[in-house]
Amino acid sequence: MxxxxxxxxxxxxxxxxxxxxxxxxxxxxxxxxxxxxxxxxxxxxxxCNKQKMLEQYDLHNLMVLDIETVPQYSSFADVPDHFQKLWDLKTQYQRKEETAEEFYERAGIWAEFGKIICISVGIFINGRNTGLRVKSFFSHDEKELLEKFAALLVSQPPSLILCAHNGKEFDFPYICRRMLINGVKIPSQLEISGKKPWEINHLDTMELWKFGDYKNYTSLALLTAIFNIPTPKDDIDGSMVGRVYWVENQLERIATYCQKDVVATAQLLRRYRGEELIPDESITLVGF
Structure with a gap:
């Protein structure tokens, strides 16, 4: 020394x-x-006093969201020939031993071949204790769904922070791409072109967990488990959404599943901040 x-x-x-x-x-x-x-x-x-993670963010100026997507067609046979060829080319390296037809059940992952059937959002509300209010936009008509969601964002301040798990890699760009395809104007909170990185008000709970480790992928299910966040037992998971939509025609069931992910993401944010979980009685699910 x-x-x-x-x-x-x-x-x-x-x-x-x-x-x-x-x-x-x-x-x-x-x-x-x-x-x-x-x-x-x-x-x-x-x-300095120990600062909580994410303490600089006002939760009441933050919207948590999650989307559910499915293939645009119920089966590969219904896909127009031109798009069948494009699908074949697009997925040739991901498919490995599977044929383009066998792989089509995963088409909902790509915004070019899938569509959004549900967007669930949650906002933190003031009160004696912090609460959470969750609402879903869902429809067979994707454009109608996107227009309603866009109208909600337009009614909010441009400084509103959007948060999702893996949102920067999936939810946010997927919504923007589908809005462009459907002719829906992208709200300022989703628009990133021309903005500096620090001007983009997007939070991603998966990215936050990486702490700079770009190789790391951690599911929401795993994070809720390690942080002891209770989650209702789901009767479906992400891999089943396409079948539940196209075969069973149960859109409301999918919306319920989507809302649960919003609640889980909001609770994960609370854990990141070192705060208590929001009790069930303070969580309001707006009726369908």
Whole structure:
């Protein structure tokens, strides 16, 4: 530690005290004290109160969302010939041993070959305790659904923060692409062209969990499990949505599943912030 002590003037006040900080705050561990003199930012870090993750965000200016998507056609045989060929080319590396027809059940993943059938949103509400209000937009008519969702965003301030799990890789770009295809104007909260990175008010709970590790993919189901977030037992999962929609024609059942993911994502945000979960009685599901 000689290199850090050699220029120290014992008669001079501690660097932290020179900055007008409390004397008690300057009494850090000797090792930290030495580092603090050489690297003032380190002392300031030691002095400040521990800040909660995401504390800089106002939850009441944040909307949690989730989407459910399906293939545009009920079967590969119904897909126009031209798009069958394009699908074959698009998925040739992902399919491995499967044929284009066998792989078509996953077409909902691609905005060019799928469509949105449900968007569920949740907002945090003020009260004695923080609550959550969840609403779903769902329809067989994708354009109608997107127009209603766009109208909701337009009614909100441009500074509204949108949050989803894997939202930056899936939900947000998927919604924008389908809006363009359907001729729906993209609301400012979703528009990213021409904006600087810090001007884009998007949060992604999966990206936050990566902490810079770009190889990491962690599902919402796994995160809710490790954070002890209770979730109702689902009668369907993401891989079943296409069948439930096209074969069983149960759109409301899919909307219910979508709402559960919104609640889970909102609760995960609370855990990230070191806060208590929102109790069930403070969660309102707006009727269909």
């Amino acid at each position: 000689w290199g850090l002590r050699c220029w120290r003037n014992e008669a001079s006040p501690n660097p932290l005290q020179r900055r007008g900080l409390k004397k008690s705050a300057a009494k850090v561990l000797s090792f930290g004290e030495d580092l603090g003199e050489a690297f003032p930012a380190y002392s300031l870090y030691l002095d």
